Amino acid sequence: xxxxxxxxxxxxxxxxxxxxxxxxxxxxxxxxxxxxxxxxxxxxxxxxxxxxxxxxxxxxxxxxxxxxxxxxxxxxxxxxxxxxxxxxxxxxxxxxxxx
Numbered sequence: 001x002x003x004x005x006x007x008x009x010x011x012x013x014x015x016x017x018x019x020x021x022x023x024x025x026x027x028x029x030x031x032x033x034x035x036x037x038x039x040x041x042x043x044x045x046x047x048x049x050x051x052x053x054x055x056x057x058x059x060x061x062x063x064x065x066x067x068x069x070x071x072x073x074x075x076x077x078x079x080x081x082x083x084x085x086x087x088x089x090x091x092x093x094x095x096x097x098x099x
Contacts, residue, residue, distance in 0.1 A: 029098035033091040040087020047080035 055073035059066050 025098065029094045033094040036087050036094065037091040040090070041084050044080050044084035048077050051076045051080065 051073055055069050058069045062069075
């Protein structure tokens with residue numbers, strides 16, 4: 001019974017969505033956007049974690065430099081985040097421009 005249901009569902013999908021070049025390109029663009037955003041968020045996440053951990057260690061060792069270390073950490077986090085923003089821009093281009 002499950003095989004018959006799957007066959008009927010596949011037949012209904014084929015009737016409602018014709019698979020042509022535009023559908024394949026759209027599916028590839030959406031898949032690429034997801035992979036781009038997923039892979040593009042790993043680097044900044046790791047980088048910001050390392051920078052934050054190192055800043056906490058530095059503040060723990062020399063509390064009098066807290067202001068300087070915090071400022072430097074925030075600048076480094078902003079620079080590390082730019083790659084994530086580039087990945088977001090590419091993903092948005094893939095989603096909304098590629099058709």
